[in-house]
Amino acid sequence: MTQNAIDSPSLNPSPPDSQTNRLIVQFVLAATIILVCVLLVVWGIHKVQVSDPYVHDVLTSNGRLERGQQLFWQNCATCHGLKGTGEVGPDLQHVSERKSQIALIKQVTSGKTPPMPQFQPNTQDMADLLEFLNSL
Ligand code: HEC
Known part of the structure; x- marks a missing residue:
C-alpha cells in the first residue's frame, strides 16, 4: 500500500x-x-x-502670494536669498514638502532656531508668507 x-x-x-x-x-x-x-x-x-488660535487663524486665512513675496523679500531674503535658494540661512526650495504647515508657522514665530530671529507677523501676514513658502 x-x-x-x-x-x-x-x-x-x-x-x-x-x-x-x-x-x-x-x-x-x-x-x-x-x-x-x-x-x-x-x-x-x-x-x-x-x-492654537493663531495657527488656526493662519490656516483659515487666504494667503496672497504677491504680498507673501514682498514680506519675504523684506524680512527673510537677506538670509534665505530672494528666491529662497539660501544664503546664511538654508535653501527653502520645496520646504513645504519637508515641513508641515504648522512646523513652518512655528519656524517663523518661535525664535527657537537662532540666528533666525523670532517674527511676530499678524495672522494675515503669516498666511501670505506661508503661501509664498508653499510656492518655493
Ligand atoms: C538672520 C538670518 C535669518 C532670517 C532673517 C530668517 N531666517 Fe529662516 N533660517 C535661518 C537659519 C540660520 C535657519 C536654520 C535654523 C536651524 O534649523 O538651525 C533658518 C531656517 C528656516 C526654515 C526651516 C528650513 C528647513 O529646511 O527646515 C524656514 C522655513 C525659514 N527659516 C523661513 C524663514 C522666513 C519665512 C523668514 C522671514 C520671515 C526667515 N526664515 C528669516 C536664518 C534666517
Missing part, C-alpha cells in the same frame, strides 16, 4: 507549542496597544496645535 503524503513526517509538523503561540499573541497585542497610543498622542498633538 502506498503511503499517504499527509503521513510523511516532513509534511506533518510537530504540534504548535502553545506557550510560543501565547507569547506571539501577547507580543502582537502589546505592539497594537503601543501603536494605538502613539497614534493617539500624535493626533492629540496635532489637534492641540491646530486649536
Whole structure:
C-alpha cells in the first residue's frame, strides 16, 4: 500500500507549542496597544496645535502670494536669498514638502532656531508668507 503524503513526517509538523503561540499573541497585542497610543498622542498633538488660535487663524486665512513675496523679500531674503535658494540661512526650495504647515508657522514665530530671529507677523501676514513658502 502506498503511503499517504499527509503521513510523511516532513509534511506533518510537530504540534504548535502553545506557550510560543501565547507569547506571539501577547507580543502582537502589546505592539497594537503601543501603536494605538502613539497614534493617539500624535493626533492629540496635532489637534492641540491646530486649536492654537493663531495657527488656526493662519490656516483659515487666504494667503496672497504677491504680498507673501514682498514680506519675504523684506524680512527673510537677506538670509534665505530672494528666491529662497539660501544664503546664511538654508535653501527653502520645496520646504513645504519637508515641513508641515504648522512646523513652518512655528519656524517663523518661535525664535527657537537662532540666528533666525523670532517674527511676530499678524495672522494675515503669516498666511501670505506661508503661501509664498508653499510656492518655493
Ligand atoms: C538672520 C538670518 C535669518 C532670517 C532673517 C530668517 N531666517 Fe529662516 N533660517 C535661518 C537659519 C540660520 C535657519 C536654520 C535654523 C536651524 O534649523 O538651525 C533658518 C531656517 C528656516 C526654515 C526651516 C528650513 C528647513 O529646511 O527646515 C524656514 C522655513 C525659514 N527659516 C523661513 C524663514 C522666513 C519665512 C523668514 C522671514 C520671515 C526667515 N526664515 C528669516 C536664518 C534666517
